[in-house]
Amino acid sequence: MEPWIVSTGLIVAYLLFTIGVGVVSNRKLTVDVEDFFLYGRKAGFVVLYLTVVATYHSAFAFLGSGGFFYTHGIGFWDAGTWTILAGASTWILGTRVWALGKRFGYITPADMLADFYESEAVRVVTALVSVIFTILYIQVQAQGLGYIINVATGDRISFEAGTMILLVVAAAYVMAGGIRAVYWTDVLQGVWMYIALWVGGLVLAHELFGGPVELWRQVAAQRPDLLTLPGPRGFFRPGMWFGMSIVLSFGIVFQPHILIRYYSAVSGRTLKWLGATTPIYLMTIYVPAALVGLGGAIALPGLDVPDRIFPELLFRFSPAWLTGIVLAGATAAAMSTLDSILHANMTVLTRDVYQRYLVRDASQHHYITVGRIIVLALLLIGYVLSVTSGQLLVVLVSLSGAGALQLMPAVLGVCFPTRRPFTRTGVLSGIAAGLVTLYVTLIVLPHPLGLHGGVWSLLANVFVTIIASRLSRPPSADTVSRIHGTIERFVEEGDAAINRTAG
């Protein structure tokens, strides 16, 4: 049987399964906003683990990481630092976000920030930053999906049609089952993508070199420049290494789809163990990616699009069944991120915009229906962006990765009590300064002094937040006492302090 039939068949089987999950989760759904948006705050360790890792790793991790190793060499192994920082952040920060969410019924990140800073402006700015900078990820995943299905079918389904088919499937199960469908499909996607990458990487290493050890030896003999820093094109200089560690850890943790996952946990203890153990998955997925990228640089040099190295190697050097499994895994990687962002943006727009400013006291059923309509709108926006934008995409992706980082000082100000709390003027000024700096240091004058633009923007944000907070009126003593008091009790007594007072 021809490889494209096998790979297409496996992807179709996978898509049918996800639709089935959406239907089943729809039957489990109660007409309850917390159930639709937050899994009823009952997500246990296994489900939460797999949805977090599957969401964190997108099409970029699956296909782009191989391309990065292929082009820039071993410097991409820096990925270990940001995956571990993301885990540590889940423990240190995520548990506090969970505690406040459970205690005060927050559903979106903006709920928490608007409550503490006593400001609707903070709510609107948080919602806008959350949506604008993550909507670009819808575009990125949609393009990845279109590319995967185009490759898998041997150009028999166009990029545009492939993008639309997979966007519709993801939107369908998000609309049907809400976050329950997202979490359940993420469980499958998280397992599939991990196995696919490992099996694919190891099989290729054996097929091409006789095993990983010989692969490393061949790379050292033929391309030693790939095995040291800063790599053949000088990309991984110290400032870029450090900057990527910061931007790709905190920059993802502060995105709404991750913060909402913290709210949905069944307990703080679950999140603590999640933080300690998710780096095992997140970091080790780059081990086979290194084999693919570096081995590919020896076996198949000179590719015009380095991101294609994994599927190109598979189609040339591996059996059809393996190609199908791996490309279905790549589909899973993209869809697990896409569905989470669709869901998070639906939640933010429904809760922070529609429910807050347009229709305040409607039924829960009404808000769920509105959420579904918003998913449809996001689907159309994602599709149009993915088939119309060209070179600009590179700039947009860089911008989106660092955009959510601008919420960091504001969130830390809520979750980490200090003697002089940040103020609404402080965090709004900080976000504005950070966004302006981000524009300058990513687009106008990229990465000044070799330091990633995201780090410059964060530094500017923190500096302005602190100064402006000193010069403006803090939140009321009652609010500070209520929220920081909850954090203090949670730190001292653990989950029991929250469970005693929640609801």
Next chain:
Amino acid sequence: MGRPGAVSHTRSHYLPRTRDGWIALVAFLVLFALAEPPLVYLIANRINPWVLGTPFLYAYLLADYTALIGVLVWAAWRGR
């Protein structure tokens, strides 16, 4: 914050409150520094010596990342 019911923030939320917490924090920061500039460039930016069939930089970082995860798991275990 001196009102009844208000919380006194005399204890920092940015520093550990237990001995195990301090051990975990210091170990994490030291290990993390080993994976960041300038140390990773000064200590580990080379191919030789090979470790278990892999170049030194790769093996060095893998060992460091494993140790970092070990610190997180240890701290979670101690704080259970």
